[in-house]
Amino acid sequence: MLESSTSNWVVQKFGGTSVGKFSTEIVDDIIKYYSQEPSLDNNVAVVCSARSTYTKAEGTTSRLLNCCDLASQELEFKDIINIIKQDHIDNAEKHIQNDVLQIKLIDDTKKELDLVETYLEASKVLGEVSPRTIDLVMSVGEKLSCLFMTALCNDRGVKAEYVDLTHIIPHDYTATTLDTSFYVYLVQALKARLEPFLSTKERIVPVFTGFFGLVPMGLLNGVGRGYTDLCAALISVALNADELQIWKEVDGIFTADPRKVPQARLLNSVTPEEASELTYYGSEVIHPFTMEQVIRAKIPIRIKNVQNPRGNGTIIYPDNIAKKGESTPPHPPEALSSSFFEKKKRGATAITAKSDIVVLNIHSNKKTLSHGFLAQIFTILDKFKLVVDLISTSEVHVSMALPIPDTDSMKSLRKAVEQLKSLGTVDLIKKMAIISLVGKQMKQFIGIAGTMFSTLAEQGINIEMISQGANEINISCVIEAEDTIKALQSIHSKLLDENRPSAFEHAINERLEQLKQLDI
């Protein structure tokens, strides 16, 4: 059965470091190609993050947040504003050839940063920077980046128009949470903003600020860093786009972080569940909020490399739902075709590691876990805003793995420990890492966990904690952080290397052969 036809819109999201390092390549080889190549017949919408020259930590968003921090302590922040200003002016002078475009861009850049100064001066006087002010200041990162990318497109022969989404949510919007009704509202508001681009005969590329409004709770609190992915997802839904492309500096999603495991392979496709688990457990490929919206609208997400634009990348899409415009997937048992057997062989999809983990052990002072013991633990952790990544319990003992990435979260953990001591003996094990094996097909096979843990044992790696996610697509364990690379490489070689079928894979192949004989 055929569903809704194609819209010919492709949404392209570019991250901050890509805008910082590869802006001309993005315009010439990607935006121009996708919007002007006759065989593609596409309309392109672009979404950009704030510029980072080297790393995100030293990028414009981090600098702007640093200004907010200084202003809240009534300290001087203007030096940082000047660094941001100079960086963007130098960039405009270097890349924009047309004088009129360049002068206007520099002028707009200065005006935006003057506004930041005004907001923060006022906050300094008040001795407080509100979440709304933080959002307003943070939005300037995306504004500057998109003003630049729009000018660069126009300078290089791609007709483009800047679209500022900072005020897309009106002042009097009353919602307090980012729930479905909020997203429905936002998609409608985006549709209204897109209308001029849809009604004109001329092909104009809208360049959207990836900062999308002063949302309830503040964008930083409600969505967190990396919010531009979500913005691009919502624009894709508003446009009923054929594809959302997230452009990165890596060819797509690999079986492991290619910087840590040289043998890692590029994956053609992963499911949204797998992409979420990988992102949560250390492989930051896509913001976790992005997928739900787009997949519900049957829009595939493609991760691609700005340095290799013609590569296929990795598609994120469910393996049991038809894409829009395509036939619905065959109903089982047809699904159990030879491709089923091919897929099942894979077992695990990818492996990932998350560092900065602390294990918190609590031994109850009662003989058995009393009623309310876990509730008390979580109440204390919640009070200090501590998140638990993994948990395992025995009769009188609870172990938890917590992400503690900075000194602030360490301080909170210490305070929590003081209160947890009323429940039993408490100890902390620092400098740990979570290793997670992820794969939607894994749940079909007993033995993958066994292979994973015996591989670690063969390498002499001590396992502190073991946990299997309730969704059964993730098997995780906690090890010492210094063993991370060894663990990733050895497990990858046993369970994910294509060239070296393991003893375990032989066992799977044999079992699949038996199933085939049984005609299942």
Ligand SMILES: Nc1ncnc2c1ncn2[C@@H]1O[C@H](COP(=O)(O)OP(=O)(O)O)[C@@H](O)[C@H]1O
């Ligand atoms: N499984 C994985 N597949 C691809 N990249 C991964 C994986 N795990 C970790 N990474 C790392 O994630 C990074 C993401 O790419 P990058 O384009 O630099 O991110 P961003 O644009 O979000 O700043 C890469 O440097 C890559 O090494």
Ligand SMILES: N[C@@H](CC(=O)OP(=O)(O)O)C(=O)O
């Ligand atoms: N500029 C924001 C939003 C964002 O999405 O960034 P990036 O796409 O570069 O990860 C941040 O630094 O968090």
